Amino acid sequence: MKKSKNIILSLVLFLFSVSSIFSQLLEYKETIIGKHSDEVLGVFVNEANTKFATSSLDETIKIWSLPEGKELLTLKGHLGAVYNLSFSGNDLMLASGSEDQTIRIWNVQTGAQEKVLTGHTGPVIGVYFSQDENNSMIASTSFDKTVKLWDVATGTEIKTLRGHTEATNNVAYSYDGKTIASCSDDSTVRVWSTDLTTSQPLMVLRGHKAPVLTVLYSFDSQKIASSDLSGEVVIWDAKTGEILRKFKAHNDILQDLSFAADNRTVVTGSLDKHVKLWDIEGPVLLADVTLNAGVWSVDLVSDASIITVGCDDGSVRLLKKVVAPVKKTKKK
Amino acid sequence: MKKIFITIFITIIAVMTFSQIDVFAFNVVSVGGATYDAITKKPISVYIEIFDEAGKRLQKVKSNAKDGYYFITGLKPGQTYELRCAEFEYMKQSVIVSTPASEKYQEISKDLLFTPKKVGIQIPVDVKLFEFSKSSLKNGTDLFLNQNLECLKLNPTVKIKIVSYPDNDNDPAKNAQLTLERSNAIRNYLIGKGLEQDRVVTEGASNVDPKNPVPVGKASKGKRYVGKSYFFIEAY
The missing domain is CATH 3.30.1330.60 (OmpA-like domain)
Incomplete structure (x- = not known):
C-alpha cells in the first residue's frame, strides 16, 4: 500500500515538473509576411537587425525589412535554385550561392548584381563572408566537394580547400577571423586556418552519424554548432574540437540553425514543421513553435525576439516573441 | 677619379640588379588547381600550356595522375593568361585567368574541366x-x-x-x-x-x-x- 502511494506521489511530482517545464516555454506569435513562388531555402538576418534576405528554389532573392517584414527588393539573375545567402558585416553586400554553379554579389541598397564568381564545378550550396573589417573574402561550398575562398574586391578565386570526400554543404567564418568551418555529406566538420599558406584542415570533427547540413560559429568564436540529416545537433569546442553537447533536436532533416548574441541560445528549424529555441548549456528547450509547413531555413535577431523562417511551401514567416504583460502591484 | 667612377658604376649595377630581383623574383603569382574530366568529374593527368596576352607560349606543365593537381608559377601580377589543354583526346579549351595586381607573392586557384573528344560523347x-x-x-x-x-x-x-x-x-x-x-x-x-x-x-x-x-x-x-x-x- 505504502509502495503504491509512493508511486502515485512520484507520478504526481513528475507530471507537475513536466507541466511546469512546458509552462515555462517562451511564446512566439507567427505571421506569414510574404511568399516566394517556390520553396524558401535560405534566410539571413543582417548585422544591424534591420533587414533580412531570403533565397528560393524560384531562383530569386528577396530582401525584407525588420521588424515590419515589408518586402523591399527582389533580386533576379541566378539560373537555378538559390541555396544560401550571407550579408557582409557592414550590411552593404549580399552574397548568394546557386545551383547554377555561381556565387553572386549584390548591392543591398539598389539590388544591383555587382559580381559573378565562377569556378566551382558543381552547384554552390553554402556562402559566407569573412568577418574582417573589410569583409574581404567569401568562402563557398559545393557539390564539387571543395571549399573555395574568393577575394571580394577582385572576384578572384584565391584558394581551394580539399579533403571532404562528399559534397560540402555549408561553411562559416569564425568571428575572430582565424578559422573556417565546413560541413559535408561525409558526416564530418572540418576546421581550416584562414592563413592562406596552409591547405590541410586543423581539425576533422567526427560525431555526426548522418550528412552534416549546416555549421556555424558562436559570436565569441568559442563554439561551433552543426546539424545533420537525422535531426541531431552537435556543439563543439571550437579550439579543441571536443564535443560539448549532442542532442536530438528534431525528427526530420535539420537544415538550418543559428546563434543569438548571448552565444548560448540557438534556433533550429526542420522539415518536421517545428522551429525550436534552445539553451545549449543544458540543453534546455526554450520554445517550440509548430508550423503548418516544413522549415528549410531559420535565423534570428541578436536578442532572439524575432525569428525569421523560410518554409517549403514558399512562405516567409516571422515569429515574434510574445512579451507577457507586466503585473501591476498595488501601491501602499 | 677613376675609382670614384668605378664605385658609382658598381653601385648602379647593384641597385638595378636588386630592383630586378625584387620585381621579377618575389613579385609573382602562382596558379594551382585540379584538372577533371568534364563528363565523369574524375581527376585526369594532362599537359596544360600557358600563353600570355600576346599569344606567346610561356610554360607547359603536367597535372598529377592521382588527384589531377597542377601548379603554375612565375606569372606576373595584373596580367591575363590563357590556359589550354594540350592533349589530342580532349577538346581544345581556353581558360582565361586574370592574376590580381599585387605587390607581394600571391597564389590563386583554378580547377579545370576538360571535355573528352569522342564521337557519341x-x-x-x-x-x-x-x-x-x-x-x-x-x-x-x-x-x-x-x-x-x-x-x-x-x-x-x-x-x-x-x-x-x-x-x-x-x-x-x-x-x-x-x-x-x-x-x-x-x-x-x-x-x-x-x-x-x-x-x-x-x-x-x-x-x-x-x-x-x-x-x-x-x-x-x-x-x-x-x-x-x-x-x-x-x-x-
Whole structure:
C-alpha cells in the first residue's frame, strides 16, 4: 500500500515538473509576411537587425525589412535554385550561392548584381563572408566537394580547400577571423586556418552519424554548432574540437540553425514543421513553435525576439516573441 | 677619379640588379588547381600550356595522375593568361585567368574541366537554360552558352547534335514539340554568335531523360525538375 502511494506521489511530482517545464516555454506569435513562388531555402538576418534576405528554389532573392517584414527588393539573375545567402558585416553586400554553379554579389541598397564568381564545378550550396573589417573574402561550398575562398574586391578565386570526400554543404567564418568551418555529406566538420599558406584542415570533427547540413560559429568564436540529416545537433569546442553537447533536436532533416548574441541560445528549424529555441548549456528547450509547413531555413535577431523562417511551401514567416504583460502591484 | 667612377658604376649595377630581383623574383603569382574530366568529374593527368596576352607560349606543365593537381608559377601580377589543354583526346579549351595586381607573392586557384573528344560523347549543360514548360532561353544563359560557343570555335572540325529532354511524361507529342523548340533555341543562339550552321543539328525527346529522371521524394534541399539539354559530338 505504502509502495503504491509512493508511486502515485512520484507520478504526481513528475507530471507537475513536466507541466511546469512546458509552462515555462517562451511564446512566439507567427505571421506569414510574404511568399516566394517556390520553396524558401535560405534566410539571413543582417548585422544591424534591420533587414533580412531570403533565397528560393524560384531562383530569386528577396530582401525584407525588420521588424515590419515589408518586402523591399527582389533580386533576379541566378539560373537555378538559390541555396544560401550571407550579408557582409557592414550590411552593404549580399552574397548568394546557386545551383547554377555561381556565387553572386549584390548591392543591398539598389539590388544591383555587382559580381559573378565562377569556378566551382558543381552547384554552390553554402556562402559566407569573412568577418574582417573589410569583409574581404567569401568562402563557398559545393557539390564539387571543395571549399573555395574568393577575394571580394577582385572576384578572384584565391584558394581551394580539399579533403571532404562528399559534397560540402555549408561553411562559416569564425568571428575572430582565424578559422573556417565546413560541413559535408561525409558526416564530418572540418576546421581550416584562414592563413592562406596552409591547405590541410586543423581539425576533422567526427560525431555526426548522418550528412552534416549546416555549421556555424558562436559570436565569441568559442563554439561551433552543426546539424545533420537525422535531426541531431552537435556543439563543439571550437579550439579543441571536443564535443560539448549532442542532442536530438528534431525528427526530420535539420537544415538550418543559428546563434543569438548571448552565444548560448540557438534556433533550429526542420522539415518536421517545428522551429525550436534552445539553451545549449543544458540543453534546455526554450520554445517550440509548430508550423503548418516544413522549415528549410531559420535565423534570428541578436536578442532572439524575432525569428525569421523560410518554409517549403514558399512562405516567409516571422515569429515574434510574445512579451507577457507586466503585473501591476498595488501601491501602499 | 677613376675609382670614384668605378664605385658609382658598381653601385648602379647593384641597385638595378636588386630592383630586378625584387620585381621579377618575389613579385609573382602562382596558379594551382585540379584538372577533371568534364563528363565523369574524375581527376585526369594532362599537359596544360600557358600563353600570355600576346599569344606567346610561356610554360607547359603536367597535372598529377592521382588527384589531377597542377601548379603554375612565375606569372606576373595584373596580367591575363590563357590556359589550354594540350592533349589530342580532349577538346581544345581556353581558360582565361586574370592574376590580381599585387605587390607581394600571391597564389590563386583554378580547377579545370576538360571535355573528352569522342564521337557519341554526351556533354550535359549543367545549368537550367529554360523555365518549366518553356522553350525560350532564360536571361543570363549567355554566360554559360558562350563557354560552349568558344569551345566549338576552338575545335572547328567538331560537329554536334543538341538534344533536349522534357520536364515530365504527361504528353509525349507536346513534349516532342517543346524539346525540339528548346534545342533549336540553343542552336539559334550559337549560330547568331557566329557558329557555322552545318555544324549543329537538333533533336527533341518525347519522354524524360532516362539518365536524369524526375526525382522522387525530397533530398536535403529540393529541386524543381526541368529537363536537361545535351551536346552530342557527332564528328570531329
